[in-house]
Each structure stands twice: as C-alpha cells, then as structure tokens.
Amino acid sequence: MEEEIRLAVVDDHLIVRMGINNLLKGSIGIYMVGEADCGRAALELARTARPDVMLLDVKLPDMSGIEVIRRLKSDPETSDIQIVVLTVYDDIEIASEAIRAGAMGYILKDLSREELLNAIRHAYKGMPLVSDSVARKLVSTLFRTDTLPGAQQEAVEKAAEGEEPELTEREYEVLRLVAKGYSNKAVARELSISLSTVKTHLRHIFTKLGVEDRAQLIIKAIKEGII
Numbered sequence: 295m296e297e298e299i300r301l302a303v304v305d306d307h308l309i310v311r312m313g314i315n316n317l318l319k320g321s322i323g324i325y326m327v328g329e330a331d332c333g334r335a336a337l338e339l340a341r342t343a344r345p346d347v348m349l350l351d352v353k354l355p356d357m358s359g360i361e362v363i364r365r366l367k368s369d370p371e372t373s374d375i376q377i378v379v380l381t382v383y384d385d386i387e388i389a390s391e392a393i394r395a396g397a398m399g400y401i402l403k404d405l406s407r408e409e410l411l412n413a414i415r416h417a418y419k420g421m422p423l424v425s426d427s428v429a430r431k432l433v434s435t436l437f438r439t440d441t442l443p444g445a446q447q448e449a450v451e452k453a454a455e456g457e458e459p460e461l462t463e464r465e466y467e468v469l470r471l472v473a474k475g476y477s478n479k480a481v482a483r484e485l486s487i488s489l490s491t492v493k494t495h496l497r498h499i500f501t502k503l504g505v506e507d508r509a510q511l512i513i514k515a516i517k518e519g520i521i
Contacts, residue, residue, distance in 0.1 A: 297323060297418075298323055298324075298325050299323055299324050299325065299346050299347055299414060299415070299418045300325050300327045300343070300344065300345045300346045300347070301318070301324055301325065301326050301327065301345055301346070301347050301348075301349065301414060302326075302327055302328050302329065302330070302336075302339055302340070302343055302345035302347070302348045302349070303315070303326070303328075303329040303330075303348075303349045304329065304330045304331075304333075304335075304336040304339070304348060304349065304350045304351060304354070304359075304362070305329075305331070305349075305350075305351040305380070306331045306332060306351065306353075306354055306355050307351075308331070310351070310403070311329045311331075314349065314380075314410075315329075317407050317410060318407075318410070318411070321411060323415075324411070324414065327343040327344070327345050328342075328343040328345070331354075331355075332354050332355050332356045332357075333354045333356045333357035333358075333359075333361060333362045334356055334357070336348070336350065336354075336362050336366075337362065337365055337366065337372075340366055340371075340372040340375055341369075341371055341372060345375055346375065346376065346418055347375070347376045347377075347378060347414050347417045347418050348366075348375050348376070348377050348378070349378050349380045349414070350362060350363070350377055350378065350379055350380065350397075351379075351380060351381055352379050352381040352383060352388055352392065353381070353383075359379060359381075359392070360388075360391050360392055360395050363377050363379075363392060363395040363396050363397055364395050364396070366396070367395065367396035376398045376399075376417040376418060376420065377396065377397045377398055377399075377417070378397065378398060378399035378400070378401060378413050378414065378417045378423075379392045379397050379399065379400045379401070380401055380402075380403060381400070381401075381402065381403065382402065382403050382404075384402055384425065384428050386428065389424065389428050393422075393424075393513060398416075398417040398420065398421075398422055398423070399413050399416065399417050399422065399423040399424065400423075400424045400425065400428055401413050401423065401424065401425045402425045402428070405425070421506075421510060422505075422510050422513035422514060423513070424513060460502045460503075461499060461502060464485075464495060465495050465498060465499050465502075467485060468481055468485070468492060468495045468496065468499065469499055469511070469515055471484055471485070472496070472508060472511065472512070473511075473512050473515060478492045478493060478496070499511065503515070
C-alpha cells in the first residue's frame with residue numbers, strides 16, 4: 295500500500311490553488327491538508343496541519359517564499375517539512391537561493407500532472423528535483439563562471455562557523471567537473487587520472503553526500519554551498 299503524503303499548497307492566487315487541487319484530485323497517496331495565500335498563513339499552516347510536503351510560491355504578498363523557507367527550516371517544529379518551490383520564474387539566482395535556504399525542489403508552473411506528482415513524491419523521499427530548464431541554466435552558469443550566485447558568501451559563512459568540508463580536494467575537483475557536465479572519461483582526461491579512479495571518487499562523493507545519481511549530486515552540492 296502506497297504511503298500517504300500530507301500536502302499543503304501556498305500561493306496568493308486562488309485560481310492557482312484551485313488548479314493544483316483539481317490537478318491532484320483522485321491522486322493515490324496524496325492527502326491535501328490545507329492551503330495558504332501568504333507567508334504568515336503558510337507558517338501557521340505548517341505548525342497546525344503538519345504537512346509532509348509544501349508546494350510554495352516564491353512571490354507572496356507579505357514576505358518572499360525564500361523567507362518562508364528559512365523560517366520553516368529554522369523552527370524545530372517545522373524543519374522536517376519538505377518544501378518544493380512552484381513558480382513561474384526560471385531564474386537561477388532565485389533557484390540557488392531557494393535551494394540553499396532548504397528547498398528540496400524548484401519546479402515551474404507549466405508542468406504536467408505527472409511531473410507535479412513526481413516532484414511531490416521525490417520531495418517526500420528527500421530526493422532533490424529541479425525543472426529541466428532551471429537545471430540547464432545552473433550547469434551553464436557553472437560552466438561559464440565556476441560558481442553560482444551566493445556560493446562565495448555561503449563558503450565564507452561556513453568557514454566562519456568552522457564547518458569542515460566532507461570531501462577531499464580531489465573529490466571537490468571531480469565534483470566541479472561533473473557539475474559542468476563532464477563525462478567520467480572527460481574528468482579522467484582533465485585531471486590526468488584513470489577512469490576507474492574517477493568512478494571510485496564518484497562513489498565516495500555519492501556516499502558522503504547521500505545521493506544516488508548526478509542530478510541529485512549537483513542539487514545537493516548547490517544546497518550545501520559546495521559549488
């Protein structure tokens with residue numbers, strides 16, 4: 295029997311909330327526990343309805359969705375809620391900020407019913423997910439600049455807090471090349487190491503960061519401020 299996912303929807307447009315409700319109506323394993331039209335109502339809903347997953351718009355009338363994420367994640371009572379940003383903005387600065395704030399997913403509103411269900415189920419399982427167009431922009435930006443918006447500040451803050459990186463210097467090098475879209479063979483050539491060594495490094499990176507594939511690896515690395 296499929297596990298039941300308690301879902302909350304936060305968007306300031308009634309028609310959007312109604313659309314999501316209609317889209318998910320009859321979906322096995324999804325139970326709607328409430329909806330909100332602003333940030334303050336979202337915070338209250340999180341405490342009273344205890345959703346497993348929250349679909350959250352990034353633009354709200356009283357505060358940004360990013361601020362809602364930060365407040366939810368800083369509160370022990372709501373920190374375990376998995377948040378998926380559902381927005382019209384395929385902006386990598388907003389996406390990067392949302393992921394670093396604690397969002398598990400970042401998806402666009404032009405998705406299909408199956409894609410929405412997939413995002414909700416991924417989030418419930420703790421599996422990061424972003425829309426394809428946003429993921430392409432993130433990787434493209436990494437390729438051009440070797441960094442993402444906010445990454446330098448994140449690194450400074452972590453250093454100030456005395457947080458030690460979990461990855462070795464070589465693992466960082468492998469991760470950055472993978473994030474740029476390099477194949478295992480290309481990584482091996484770039485770093486002048488064997489293909490089997492690249493695969494070994496990737497296995498260690500996957501294990502240390504708790505991910506299962508390259509897509510999850512890139513999002514987790516962004517989320518943790520590693521790249």
